[in-house]
Structure formats: structure tokens, C-alpha cells
Amino acid sequence: MAEETYHDALVVGTGFGGLYSLHLLKQLGLDVKAIDSAEDVGGTWFWNKYPGARTDVESHVYRYSWDKELLQSSPWPNNYLRQPELQKYFQEVARKHDLYKHIAFKTELQAATWDDRTHQWRIKVSSGKVLVVRYLVTAIGITHKKNVPDIPGLESFKGQVTHSSAWSPEIQYENKRIAVIGSGASGVQLVGALGEKAKSVTHLIRNAQYVLPASYRSVSEEERKLVNQRYDRIWNDVFASAVGFGFPEPNRPTLSVSPEDREKIFQDLWDQGSGFRFLFGGFSDIATNEAANKEAIKFIHKKIREIVKDPQKAEVLTSSDWFARRPLTDDRYYAGFNQENVTAVDLKKTPIKSINAEGIETSDGKTHAVDLIVFATGFDTSDGSYYVVDFKGRNGKSLKEHWADGPQTNLGATTAEFPNLFFINGPGAPFANNPPVTEIGAEFAADLIARAESFRKNGNGSGVVESTKESDNDWFEVTKQVAEMTLFSKTPSWFFGENIPGKTVAPRFYFGGLGRFRAAIAEVKAKEYAGFLFGET
Numbered sequence: 001m002a003e004e005t006y007h008d009a010l011v012v013g014t015g016f017g018g019l020y021s022l023h024l025l026k027q028l029g030l031d032v033k034a035i036d037s038a039e040d041v042g043g044t045w046f047w048n049k050y051p052g053a054r055t056d057v058e059s060h061v062y063r064y065s066w067d068k069e070l071l072q073s074s075p076w077p078n079n080y081l082r083q084p085e086l087q088k089y090f091q092e093v094a095r096k097h098d099l100y101k102h103i104a105f106k107t108e109l110q111a112a113t114w115d116d117r118t119h120q121w122r123i124k125v126s127s128g129k130v131l132v133v134r135y136l137v138t139a140i141g142i143t144h145k146k147n148v149p150d151i152p153g154l155e156s157f158k159g160q161v162t163h164s165s166a167w168s169p170e171i172q173y174e175n176k177r178i179a180v181i182g183s184g185a186s187g188v189q190l191v192g193a194l195g196e197k198a199k200s201v202t203h204l205i206r207n208a209q210y211v212l213p214a215s216y217r218s219v220s221e222e223e224r225k226l227v228n229q230r231y232d233r234i235w236n237d238v239f240a241s242a243v244g245f246g247f248p249e250p251n252r253p254t255l256s257v258s259p260e261d262r263e264k265i266f267q268d269l270w271d272q273g274s275g276f277r278f279l280f281g282g283f284s285d286i287a288t289n290e291a292a293n294k295e296a297i298k299f300i301h302k303k304i305r306e307i308v309k310d311p312q313k314a315e316v317l318t319s320s321d322w323f324a325r326r327p328l329t330d331d332r333y334y335a336g337f338n339q340e341n342v343t344a345v346d347l348k349k350t351p352i353k354s355i356n357a358e359g360i361e362t363s364d365g366k367t368h369a370v371d372l373i374v375f376a377t378g379f380d381t382s383d384g385s386y387y388v389v390d391f392k393g394r395n396g397k398s399l400k401e402h403w404a405d406g407p408q409t410n411l412g413a414t415t416a417e418f419p420n421l422f423f424i425n426g427p428g429a430p431f432a433n434n435p436p437v438t439e440i441g442a443e444f445a446a447d448l449i450a451r452a453e454s455f456r457k458n459g460n461g462s463g464v465v466e467s468t469k470e471s472d473n474d475w476f477e478v479t480k481q482v483a484e485m486t487l488f489s490k491t492p493s494w495f496f497g498e499n500i501p502g503k504t505v506a507p508r509f510y511f512g513g514l515g516r517f518r519a520a521i522a523e524v525k526a527k528e529y530a531g532f533l534f535g536e537t
């Protein structure tokens with residue numbers, strides 16, 4: 001018999017969402033445990049250690065807002081945080097709030113089955129233990145399950161192979177010949193960083209994307225002081241805004257200004273840096289209006305031609321899609337292609353045929369000989385993280401079966417027939433800056449749990465909360481309708497599950513913004529948690 005332990009709650013994952021959930025549930029006085037498959041806290045930022053890994057959200061808003069002391073004191077020497085700095089930040093939070101003693105590391109969630117008789121989750125973890133809990137809070141991250149394409153011959157390759165999120169600091173890449181497959185946020189940062197030390201970097205690009213500068217720089221003491229003084233206002237603005245990145249979101253349509261002024265505004269956004277700022281911080285309609293989007297594209301295309309001296313390379317780096325995927329940010333990417341050792345391969349013209357002992361063979365018969373292949377090919381995102389676990393809700397129904405037509409949740413927090421299972425940044429949560437998204441999610445889950453607990457303690461139910469099918473369906477429809485109003489829905493991406501063959505195509509995010517999302521939660525709470533059942537009988 002496996003060893004069984006009983007607790008009030010289990011939190012899975014110790015990144016932004018998990019650590020805060022653990023803290024909040026402790027505050028509620030619950031006996032709470034946490035597990036993480038990693039060796040330390042950090043979640044996504046524990047795993048992604050590849051060269052060049054850093055945030056593309058500015059440091060002062062890529063952190064928790066709820067610990068004012070840490071907000072004022074925790075260091076951020078540069079305007080964007082590098083992975084090791086983030087790792088330290090998470091450790092600092094866990095130490096300060098005495099969270100480590102509750103966490104079992106190197107422990108993976110394998111299966112969770114709801115027992116309708118005892119109103120508990122029975123949870124199997126990789127250590128062989130069984131945990132029995134009332135509340136199961138999953139903060140397992142949207143980018144957990146790696147996507148590695150099935151390319152024939154991979155096993156015959158003589159060199160080293162890694163996925164971007166499995167990069168180990170032991171990998172020696174200096175003076176090596178490296179192929180990077182994939183041009184999302186990870187691929188772009190990798191190419192920018194590897195190009196500086198590798199013998200050669202071959203970037204294999206299926207769909208080029210738009211990469212905006214970051215304007216990396218250090219932050220002075222004076223600037224830090226100024227931000228510290230303004231923090232209350234900064235966070236109020238973040239939580240009221242659409243995307244929560246700490247810059248103003250003007251209500252100014254792109255075509256409402258003269259071409260000269262538009263050019264100036266684009267140039268100013270370019271100089272300030274950040275793909276998110278370029279998409280949302282200059283004009284109100286680049287993500288929604290085709291004509292506006294084309295203006296932004298025109299400007300970026302011109303910049304690519306100016307920066308990348310070799311016209312053939314520039315052509316491969318030039319996207320013909322809408323500028324409506326996750327915007328990318330990196331200072332070194334385009335400029336790196338002016339180095340002879342950094343080249344680009346257009347996989348639309350010459351797709352990958354196979355991998356052989358020497359490297360990657362493309363359809364033109366050429367083998368791109370390398371020592372290291374990096375799959376920066378992304379993840380089976382959002383709900384994909386959930387399908388590696390055997391979740392069974394009421395009547396033994398699996399979550400995968402339950403979400404077969406697309407992952408439906410009530411406000412990203414819960415789903416019908418899976419009582420007391422909570423998602424932090426699950427499907428249906430807002431598309432916005434992740435730390436505030438996870439804060440909102442963790443607080444809402446804690447509110448639902450607190451209410452269920454108060455009913456239970458008053459002898460008024462057994463501590464069970466569940467969303468209704470109707471409310472899940474309503475929220476799903478809202479996410480679809482809002483997505484339809486944007487150009488994101490016209491551009492295939494992982495936002496809709498389109499990066500994984502066979503995955504149900506449906507929105508994984510609410511594109512209506514943080515402010516509106518918070519208002520939707522406030523409305524539900526004001527209506528006595530309409531759409532949620534608390535098993536009061």
C-alpha cells in the first residue's frame with residue numbers, strides 16, 4: 001500500500017501562481033502542501049535556462065505586487081530580468097514567506113481522482129505517495145509540455161540535441177556549429193545569444209515573426225527610487241489596463257494621425273523597446289484593425305531591411321503574416337544576421353526532410369551539418385499541460401474527454417464536474433502580463449476556497465465548490481467572441497492550439513484584457529458567486 005497523507009489542500013507548481021497560492025492558502029489557516037517536478041522554486045523560470053533567456057516584460061512589473069516590502073527592495077539591475085535573477089527572486093519570496101518547508105521538490109503530479117463520497121481528491125505523485133486533499137490548486141504553467149516534432153532520423157544524429165526549455169548550463173556551445181529550429185520567443189532569444197559565441201548558428205524558420213528591439217539597459221538608483229515612489233499608481237494602472245505591461249495604452253487609432261506623426265510614434269516605440277509596447281502602447285487598434293496592422297508591419301519590414309544587410313537573409317526574416325502572434329522582443333536578433341556565422345533557412349521553401357548523422361537535411365538535398373540541434377519548437381500550451389496528468393472528475397470522467405471540444409472554464413478558474421479543482425492561469429485566463437494574471441487567478445481561487453470552507457465550518461455543506469456547465473459555456477463563448485474581434489484569431493498560433501497537430505482549435509485565452517477580466521470576477525462575486533455551486537446542502 002502506498003503511503004497516504006491527508007491535507008486540506010495541495011498546490012501543484014511553484015512558479016508565480018503556485019507560490020502565491022501556497023501563501024494565500026496558508027493565510028486561510030489551511031494545512032497545505034505543494035509539489036514541483038523541479039529541484040527548486042521558479043516554475044517556467046526554473047526550467048528555461050538557455051543562453052539569452054530573459055523576460056520581455058520590464059523588470060519593475062515582472063514580479064509580485066502583493067509584497068510591498070519585496071517590491072521596494074528586491075533587486076532588478078536591468079530593465080529586463082535574466083533567468084538567474086528571476087530564479088533568485090523566487091527563492092527570496094519562498095524564504096521570506098517560509099514556503100520551502102511546505103514544498104516537496106522533484107515530485108510530479110501523475111494522477112488525481114475525485115471521490116464524490118468523501119469530497120476529496122486522491123492524488124498520486126511520482127515519489128509513490130498518495131495525497132488526499134479537499135482542494136487541488138494547479139499552477140502548472142502554460143508552457144510545460146514540450147513540443148518536439150517527429151523528424152525522421154533524429155536518433156541517428158551524432159551530435160547533441162536539446163529542447164530550449166531543457167537546456168542545461170553544462171552544454172558547451174562556444175565554437176560549436178548549432179542549428180536552432182523555431183522562431184518564437186525562445187528561438188529568437190537563443191539565436192541572438194548563441195551567435196556571439198558559437199562557430200555558426202543556422203536558424204531554421206518556418207514562419208518568420210516580428211521581433212522588436214528591447215533596448216536593454218541598466219537601471220540607475222535614481223530611476224529605481226522613482227519607480228518605488230510610484231509603485232501604488234503603477235500597479236493600479238497595471239490591474240486596470242488591458243495587457244498589464246506597465247505602459248500607457250492610448251485610445252488612439254493608428255489611422256487617426258498623419259503618416260508623418262505615425263512614423264514618429266512608431267520610431268519612438270521602436271526606440272523605447274518591447275514588442276508588447278509596439279503592439280499595444282502606441283495605438284489602440286493594431287491587434288484588431290487590418291489597415292492599422294499593415295501600417296505596423298510596413299514599419300517593421302522597413303527596419304528589417306535597414307538592419308539586415310544581406311537581402312537574402314532579410315527576405316527569410318520577413319514575415320507575411322499579420323503582426324498578431326505573441327510579440328517578440330530582442331536587441332540582438334536581427335543585427336546578429338550581419339555576422340557571417342549566423343544564417344537563416346526558409347523552411348517554407350526548403351522544409352526539413354530528415355535528420356542524419358551530420359545534421360539536418362532540407363528538401364533541396366542540403367545537409368546543414370551541426371554539432372548541436374536546439375528545438376525551440378514551443379509547447380503543447382495551456383490545456384496541454386493538463387493532459388500529461390490523469391485527472392478524473394465526477395463519474396470517472398477524464399479532463400481530456402471533458403475538454404474534447406475545447407477547454408471550457410469558468411473565468412479560467414474551475415470547470416464543471418471537477419469539483420475543488422482550481423486552475424491558475426488555466427485556459428480562459430486573460431492574455432496579459434503573466435505575474436498579474438497569476439495574482440488575480442490565485443486570489444480568486446483562494447476566495448472560492450475560503451467561501452467553501454466557511455460553508456463547511458458552518459455545517460452547511462462539505463467544502464465543495466464547482467462551476468456550472470452553463471457558466472463554463474458562457475465564458476468560453478465570451479472568449480471566442482472577443483478573440484474573433486482581434487487579428488489573433490486570423491493568425492495560426494498556440495493561442496488557439498494550432499501549433500499541435502490534432503489539437504482542438506479554440507481560444508486558450510481571454511483577449512478582453514486584465515481590467516475587464518477583474519470586472520467580470522467582481523460582478524460574479526457581487527452576485528453571490530453566480531455560476532458557482534457551493535454544495536450548500
Ligand code: NA7
Pocket residue numbers: 143149164181182183184185186187204205206207326347352376377378379494499
Ligand atoms: P513558440 O512561440 O510556440 O515557437 C515555436 C517555434 O517553433 C515556432 O517558430 C514554430 O514555427 C516552430 N516550430 C514548431 N514545430 C516546428 C517544426 N516541426 N518545424 C519547424 N519549426 C517548427 O515557442 P517558444 O518556446 O518560442 O515560446 C513559447 C512561449 O513561452 C513564449 O511566447 C513565452 O510566452 C513563453 P511556426 O510558427 O509554427 O511555423
